[in-house]
Amino acid sequence: MKKLTPTDINDQQLVDIRSQLAYQSGHLDYSLNLNPKNFKKYAHHFLSKNEPILLIGEDEREIEDVYALAKDMGFHKLDGYINISDVPSDKVQASKTASAESFLKQTDDFILLDVRNPKEITRPAPKKNLVNIALEDLPNAYPKLDSNKTIYTLCGSGNRGTSAASYLETKGFNTTVIEGGMKAIQEVM
Structure with missing residues (x-):
């Protein structure tokens, strides 16, 4: 799985896999919060298998697990992932x-x-x-x-x-x- 930087974001579906509290404290605009527990149950309702997906997280093992799960679910256009700590703070927003x-x-x-x-x-x-x-x-x-x-x-x-x-x-x-x-x-x- 390829590690990307925030400059690699273009038209991908952004999926932030962190916990609800981590997501609420700061996330990228237009990212969908589906943690590993919810990903399996809800990803096929929210994500298109025909458009590229970019995962956002902070734990590399968790990212790898969701990446493998996404592949098993038929999501094959996985561009890679971004570690949220690599995102400049001015690009991160908190949830209300x-x-x-x-x-x-x-x-x-x-x-x-x-x-x-x-x-x-x-x-x-x-x-x-x-x-x-x-x-x-x-x-x-x-x-x-x-x-x-x-x-x-x-x-x-x-x-x-x-x-x-x-x-x-x-x-x-x-x-x-x-x-x-x-x-x-x-x-x-």
């Missing part, structure tokens, strides 16, 4: 996040996007402005979301919420991840 408590005090108009699959919902999300689109359905269903409103993403713990926010940002949406997901909201309610 909100604590469960601050989200629950929100008075502005917004959309609460619950990306959990309806079959797995055991803790119901707050009803105000709630839209449920399972993460795997987001690439087909995102056009029905109002791009003029902030979208707060929610899942069980914040992991898939971060993936959803990263995807929606590539489509021009203003997103905020609810830290700790539904678990955190339930603790505050």
